[in-house]
Amino acid sequence: MRHVYLVTFFVVVLGVSILGLRGTKFTSAPMDVFPEWAFPGMKHQPKPYAQGSSDFFADGRSDRMPVAGTVQRGMLRDDEHLDHGKTATGAFARGFPEVLPVDFKLMERGKDRFTIYCAPCHGALGDGNGITKKYGMGATPSFHDDRLRQIAEGEIYQTITNGKNNMLSYADKLVPADRWAVIAYVRALQRAQSGTVADVPAAHKSELGLK
């Protein structure tokens, strides 16, 4: 009987050395301990996954483009000012679309989106000194010159939507309302950078050590 226990012990040691312990890094596909052929269930369903692959469609993708001539729900872009940054005459629109009141909420949203999508290159202050500059990104323009202070809001909208020079389009990341929120925040940054002592309300001057 002692031999049986010895053999069992060695089998266990062998098993543990082959299987290893929990949490070890591995690169091969994870083991399926309840495979579908032995334990039929619904773990693997013949359905398309978002960003998945498909043997059915010629391009091998499960994601489909909208059929020509159709518009997805909520994706109709027919407001010249809101969706294209243009006026009725086709010039770049100045000011913000009427449906989007520029308030604190829009500004907060703009700050949030700007920090995520724009700050890596344009910098938190909009001065073109984002982190990417250190890694070889070409000259990112500063927002703080007269040309960009005077530029129409619609033209900024166009740049976000379609990109410009080395900057690619951010239309897939920012829906129209978010693009306008970012523009509002860019305007705030421009105003802040050109601020003077005269802009500080009298009541707050002493807090900053000003007269």
Add this chain to the structure above:
Amino acid sequence: MSKIFPKSANSLPLQIIIYLVVLTGIATAGVTYYMTPKYTRIGYAPVQPVPFSHEKHVSELGIDCRFCHSNVDKSGHSNVPTSQTCMNCHNQIKTDSPLLAPVRESYASGDSVPWVWIHKTPDYAYFNHAAHVNRGVSCVECHGKINEMEVVAHNQSLSMAFCLECHRNPETRVRDPKDVYDLNSQTIAAKAGVEAGVKFVHDWKIKPPQSCSGCHR
């Protein structure tokens, strides 16, 4: 008449029974330890077509999760970034790197980069990313400290027990919505005590379902 069995054979049935009990114990321990996602999935770190380092892009450059996973707060599915997202910077940075060749080819041809899917739940379990991140459940709760991973590895079991643990006690896991994408941040409970967590769960009307149909369809 000579004896067929020696006297020691008398104890054999008992010894066999004891051995079978020991064997059952070993088998139970083996199944408990190995036949669970805690063993089969945690640590899964496949070789990706491009050796993208989250550690470099998040911790060193400070890029937000949402720069690339831009739909995580809008959709149930958290997207793998388009190759255009990579090219936003890599059309100017490391443009000749052979490691980035699959991204450049994908951007030119329109075909996808064949990224390997790591975090996968069974097809009958439906997880909605937006519902979680917009209610204070941080990426780190399920994905671990991705910001410190040179190579992404499966970090939590993502088993039903794992989900339920949090669905039963959300107050210990929620974060201030501002901290959701900061993977080094603390939960509300860790910062201000469990009562603050309970208050957040109440104020934000967080009612994590524990019924089957909450997650299974």
